Amino acid sequence: MKKYLLFILLPSFLLVSCRKQTGWKIENPLPVDRSDEVILLQRNEIAAKLAIPGNKMPVFTINGEMMPSQADDLDGDGQWDEAVVLVNLPANSTAKLVVSYVSPAKYPAFEKRTNLRLGILQPDGSFPEVDQYLAPSCKDSFRIIAQAESVNWENDKFAFRVYFDCRNTKDLFGKLQPWLIIDSLQLPGTLSYHKLASWGMDVLHCGSSLGSGGIALLKNDSLYRLGATEKYEYRKIAEGSVRSLFELRYGGWIVDGDTLNAVERISITPGKYWFQSDVTVNGLPEGAEIVTGIVTSKLTRQPFEFQSHGFTCIGTHDVQSLNNDELGMAVIVPESEAGKIARTTDINFFDKGFQLVKEKGFSNIISETYYICPPLVFCSVGTGTGTMENGRRIPEISGRGDGETG
Helix, strand or coil, X not given: CEEEEEECCCCCCEEEEECCCCEXXXXXXXXXXXXXXEEEXXXXXXXXXXXXXXXXXXXXXXXXXXXCEEEECCCCCCCCCEEEEEEEECCCEEEEEEEEEECHHHCCCCCCCEEEECEECCCCCCCCECCEEECCCCCCXXXXXXXXXXXXXXXXXXXXXXXXXXCCCEEEEEECCCCCCHHHCCCCCCCCCCCCCCCEEECECCCCCCEEEEEEEEECCXXXXXXXXXXXXEEEEEECCCCEEEEEEEEEEEECCEXXXXXXXXXXXCCCCCCEEEEEEECCCCCCEEEEEEECCCCCCCCEEEEECCEEEEEEEEECECCCCEEEEEXXXXXXXXXXXXXXXXXXXXXXXXXXXXXXXXXXXXXXEEEEECCCCCCEEECCCCCCEEEXXXXXXXXXXXXXXX
16 A cells, blocks of 8 residues: 655645746735745646757746746656646736746856755764765664765755764754854854854654654554654755755565565755655554654643644744744644644653663654644645644646646
8 A cells, every 4th residue: 555645845836837938927916925935847838838949948928028947857767757836926916937048058056045954974073965875774773974964955044964874863953153154063163053043943752752843653553653764765856046956765664564664855946944745654554554643852831732723733933943942833634634643651661671772862762842633635744843744745836738727
């Protein structure tokens, strides 16, 4: 059985096809200005508007002004497959997004506002970047081999990481400045990212939780971390000015005697406090469900749950950052589809002997987590300081023939 969990940003734009013109009419129907919103267009959708001459690449304008964009080769065949465009639209307005083509040599240079990095430790203490790498197994020993212990990704608002080892927990870096900082983490002479620097710091204490938006499987009332797998591989797909994209591939995930495989594709775009994650699990046992959740360590107030406007929300808001700042996180799902909601124990299982990584004080049992399990094939999540949404999949803003999408 194959099951998908899709974490996406949900921009409230409508995209309307205009057959007689080389572009699309885009509309912001909301009474608020929208900035840095993403339009994702497939190669065939663009070609249907304007034939692609040779190896040329698409560029996009609104009222003659060039929009930041990039064209990504997703399958490594040397030909771009998708274009990602950033647009700004005032409240209750429409605009014309026009496409044209340029040669690769003349493709515009846009400000780089996303970043992606896996650096691997060398004997001299350096962390050269790699585009593909297999994490070492934790079965016989535990070794930290990655810069900042993690695969790291960021935009101008926030930075994220997922440990590149059997802990497999998602963590957050809060920013005071719109700088791209992950390339310099843990380099000689730099301040520890656990201490407040001019750019910001690591703001989340994860412990043995799922962190912020981590993944687990729920089966027979037990949670199984997507962690100590036979194979854990990183593959970079794209890194650019308006999107960075990579995959984490897992093989040999043992869940209650069943062997599963999983792929998580993560992307990030500018100007937002979240990233997009698309998770596919193969071999899912009947009745098992994918879970996402948020850490509850350091809380002095109880997590909350409420229903409003047809949605169920679970969340936390407390002085819970490592800098003793206010930090809010939430998961939101349609009320009619909200599945099991629960909070794990706050017991420190590592202290009780359930040890997976002695060197890091880490247990293989998930604790200090408030989680939800929506019974959906598709889910949507944004994650970051202050907001983390989890709900039904809604079509992205991309042209799908005539008329509106939504």
